[in-house]
Amino acid sequence: MSVVYSLTTKNARMQLVANLIQTMVLGTSALSGATGVLATINLGATTVSGGVLTLTSVPITTTGTAAGTASKAELRDGTGTTIASGLAVATTGTEVIIANPNITLGESLTVNSGTLTHG
Numbered sequence: 031m032s033v034v035y036s037l038t039t040k041n042a043r044m045q046l047v048a049n050l051i052q053t054m055v056l057g058t059s060a061l062s063g064a065t066g067v068l069a070t071i072n073l074g075a076t077t078v079s080g081g082v083l084t085l086t087s088v089p090i091t092t093t094g095t096a097a098g099t100a101s102k103a104e105l106r107d108g109t110g111t112t113i114a115s116g117l118a119v120a121t122t123g124t125e126v127i128i129a130n131p132n133i134t135l136g137e138s139l140t141v142n143s144g145t146l147t148h149g
Contacts, residue, residue, distance in 0.1 A: 040081035040148040047146065048076040048083050050113050051105040054126070054144065056133065061102040061115075068096045068133040071141055073105075085144035092141075094133040101131065105146065114146055 035043070053070050060066035074087025103117040103126045118124035120131060125147075129140040 035148070037081060041078050044078045044081060044083045044146070044148050047105070047113055048078055050107045051076070052108045053106045053110075054085075054141070055104045055106060056100040056119055056126070056128070056139075056141075057102050057104070058098045059101050061104060066098075066102075068098050068100050069094050069139060081148040083146040085141070088141060088143050089129075090141045091138050094135050094137055094139055096133070097135045098133060099131050100128060100133055103144075117144075117146065 051073055054073055055061065055067055056069045056071070057066040058068065069092050071090050071092045073085060074090070077084050077086050100119045103119050104112045105114040106112050117126050119126040119128055121127065121129070125145055126141060127143040129142060133139055
């Protein structure tokens with residue numbers, strides 16, 4: 031049987047995550063630490079409601095630091111420590127929505143939305 035948290039607890043836990051995160055790293059399916067990183071995005075404002083953390087300062091534009099197809103994302107703190115991983119990246123229907131998952135070195139890319147839902 032799985033653990034069920036109250037909405038108040040979910041929101042408190044997600045607010046802790048919101049307070050810690052400063053960047054989002056987009057990467058390939060091999061994303062881990064410095065491996066597979068295609069771009070790093072400085073995050074702005076977030077909201078937490080209904081157990082869901084939502085990026086509210088979107089769209090966010092950044093520049094690709096490597097070339098490849100983005101399929102994963104991680105939320106990291108200011109020291110680069112991963113706070114949340116395993117976020118899916120695509121043009122629709124995933125936690126992180128980007129305009130084009132095919133990232134090119136030196137070219138701009140846009141993150142259109144991002145959410146993280148408490149399990």
